[in-house]
Amino acid sequence: MTEESLAESWKEWFHLNGTRLLLFARGKTKSEADAQDVLQDTILRLWKSYSSPIDGHFDPPPLALVYTALRNAAIDHARRINRRTQREQKSDFVVRDRDQVENWFETSSLEQSEQAQIIKEALQQIPEKFQEVLALKIWGELTFAEIAENLNIPANTAASRYRYALDALRKILKPNSI
Amino acid sequence: MNTDLKEIEQKLHELKPAKLPDDLSAKIENIFENSDHIQNKYANLRKIIWFPKIQKLSAVAALLIAFVGVFFAMLNDQNSSNETTASKASVNKPLKRNQFIPLNAKNVFEGVQDEGLFLSDDKIPYHDVRYQFSDSFLWKNEEDGSLIEMKVPSQRLFFVPIKTD
Numbered sequence: 001m002t003e004e005s006l007a008e009s010w011k012e013w014f015h016l017n018g019t020r021l022l023l024f025a026r027g028k029t030k031s032e033a034d035a036q037d038v039l040q041d042t043i044l045r046l047w048k049s050y051s052s053p054i055d056g057h058f059d060p061p062p063l064a065l066v067y068t069a070l071r072n073a074a075i076d077h078a079r080r081i082n083r084r085t086q087r088e089q090k091s092d093f094v095v096r097d098r099d100q101v102e103n104w105f106e107t108s109s110l111e112q113s114e115q116a117q118i119i120k121e122a123l124q125q126i127p128e129k130f131q132e133v134l135a136l137k138i139w140g141e142l143t144f145a146e147i148a149e150n151l152n153i154p155a156n157t158a159a160s161r162y163r164y165a166l167d168a169l170r171k172i173l174k175p176n177s178i
Numbered sequence: 179m180n181t182d183l184k185e186i187e188q189k190l191h192e193l194k195p196a197k198l199p200d201d202l203s204a205k206i207e208n209i210f211e212n213s214d215h216i217q218n219k220y221a222n223l224r225k226i227i228w229f230p231k232i233q234k235l236s237a238v239a240a241l242l243i244a245f246v247g248v249f250f251a252m253l254n255d256q257n258s259s260n261e262t263t264a265s266k267a268s269v270n271k272p273l274k275r276n277q278f279i280p281l282n283a284k285n286v287f288e289g290v291q292d293e294g295l296f297l298s299d300d301k302i303p304y305h306d307v308r309y310q311f312s313d314s315f316l317w318k319n320e321e322d323g324s325l326i327e328m329k330v331p332s333q334r335l336f337f338v339p340i341k342t343d
């Protein structure tokens with residue numbers, strides 16, 4: 001496999017998975033810029049590990065592993081950000097306002113856009129441990145077993161968190177329903 | 179799972195993640211097109227790292243220094259062993275040449291001094307008597323007949339117990 005065809009294979013793989021990976025990164029970070037940084041860093045690391053012209057074939061990383069790498073990168077990034085913020089606060093620098101998070105979902109009409117915005121805000125309100133299970137299950141298309149392995153929790157816990165996440169969303173989106 | 183939850187799940191499934199920002203897509207595609215790191219990685223693997231000239235020179239210099247050090251250490255050992263022999267000879271020779279032999283020793287009584295009585299800790303009375311002597315020593319060199327005479331005053335103190343029975 002030539003370098004060009006290898007690059008094309010990677011691009012194709014990224015076009016297939018990039019949107020959901022960015023969505024997951026958005027859920028794990030506090031700003032759009034952070035999410036993009038984390039995704040870029042993760043893709044670069046994975047590409048370095050999985051690109052090998054000597055092997056002669058395209059061997060993409062398993063999606064579950066990509067999510068794990070993304071999650072770890074987001075945690076590392078958050079730690080760096082916290083340290084930087086603390087330094088800036090200690091040294092009396094003004095911490096700049098975080099940029100607004102862009103639309104998380106594809107919309108084609110104003111109504112859809114409004115609904116997507118409501119769901120995005122609801123997702124941001126629920127606990128992160130529920131949100132990540134939801135993102136991995138719905139948009140990551142991982143099984144509970146894969147989610148459990150990814151988050152290092154039992155599969156039953158992953159399933160429970162998914163149900164709690166849906167219930168938490170229901171309470172936010174339909175507060176009057178029982 | 180009740181209908182509400184299923185409905186929410188359905189809504190979530192219907193939502194598709196937003197497309198990537200163009201600049202982010204471009205940056206990431208640029209990663210895939212940039213194969214420099216791969217070339218570097220495998221070039222490094224295939225690269226034969228010759229011993230750099232400066233390291234060769236350093237190694238030679240270190241060996242030379244070590245050799246010189248060992249050489250001088252050995253030389254020093256040899257010299258020190260020679261010196262020992264020489265010093266022994268130099269010590270022995272004058273002894274032989276200037277050897278004095280004791281010729282005479284005298285112990286002359288000079289006098290006695292009564293220093294009175296005293297009571298010891300165990301309540302025994304003692305008579306304190308001090309004898310004075312003059313000790314003289316004479317050495318002679320056999321070769322040249324020279325004499326060395328030395329006189330030293332000395333004292334001996336005697337505690338004589340007194341019988342009280």
